[in-house]
Amino acid sequence: MTSAAVILRDVKVRFETTVLAFDCTVPAGEIVAVAGPSGSGKSTLLNVIAGFEEPDEGEVRIFGDDMAGRLPANRPVSVIFQENNLFTHLDVAANVGFGISPSLRLCRGDRERIEEALDRVGLAGFGERLPPTLSGGERQRVSLARALVRHRPLLLLDEPFAALDPGMRAEMRNLLADLHHEEGNTILMITHHPDDVRLFSDSVLFLDQGHIVAHDPSDRFLGRRDLTAINRFLGQESGR
Numbered sequence: 001m002t003s004a005a006v007i008l009r010d011v012k013v014r015f016e017t018t019v020l021a022f023d024c025t026v027p028a029g030e031i032v033a034v035a036g037p038s039g040s041g042k043s044t045l046l047n048v049i050a051g052f053e054e055p056d057e058g059e060v061r062i063f064g065d066d067m068a069g070r071l072p073a074n075r076p077v078s079v080i081f082q083e084n085n086l087f088t089h090l091d092v093a094a095n096v097g098f099g100i101s102p103s104l105r106l107c108r109g110d111r112e113r114i115e116e117a118l119d120r121v122g123l124a125g126f127g128e129r130l131p132p133t134l135s136g137g138e139r140q141r142v143s144l145a146r147a148l149v150r151h152r153p154l155l156l157l158d159e160p161f162a163a164l165d166p167g168m169r170a171e172m173r174n175l176l177a178d179l180h181h182e183e184g185n186t187i188l189m190i191t192h193h194p195d196d197v198r199l200f201s202d203s204v205l206f207l208d209q210g211h212i213v214a215h216d217p218s219d220r221f222l223g224r225r226d227l228t229a230i231n232r233f234l235g236q237e238s239g240r
């Protein structure tokens, strides 16, 4: 039997004007596309799992453990956001090293791991550069290298490639797929691109108005025409 990476049970998050409700089980080792219209709750869903948002009700379990009261840093999770993942005053190697030790007390072995991770994401020799001197794609690859050295079994990505051109997005997606193949980690990635469902994800969590309205294997999801919000998503230009 496949174990669950994430279980959200009767989770409710109340904001002033809206209540979001999440129930789902994500099997370990899957790549899941998290999609839905703007304001449907995608970022809140990831924030609940990562621990940046504490639910008002319900249970969050990651690999079987109840996450109630557990700080983000103590969860078995890495998160990559659309931007602002990096400390601009620290060089690339230190930014990656932050994934190993937040105090940046790094031994020789740690520095070797950092170099390996940078090499893995195609940034060998970039260790001493500062983030503002990098392109958007290079900065996101530094974020990926940091996630790599952390070796957390759950990787959450909040539109990590939104600012990148289509060629760079495809490159990053391939890199993520390679890492997934090597590490067997579980990935939840927010996306607005049907291509990510077609080419990358095993399944789709589709949200609308604060609820998960579909949770399907990708091939089944791509055949659905029964919900307006899904039609809009699938009808969208793929961005190629």
Ligand SMILES: Nc1ncnc2c1ncn2[C@@H]1O[C@H](COP(=O)(O)OP(=O)(O)OP(=O)(O)O)[C@@H](O)[C@H]1O
Pocket: 015, 016, 017, 018, 036, 037, 038, 039, 040, 041, 042, 043, 044, 045
């Ligand atoms: N801190 C907050 N305070 C009040 N309301 C919030 C807060 N965070 C999110 N919301 C509301 O919750 C709903 C879901 O927001 P969320 O950011 O999760 O949506 P999203 O699907 O990620 O949207 P987008 O695709 O536009 O980023 C929205 O109505 C939003 O206004």
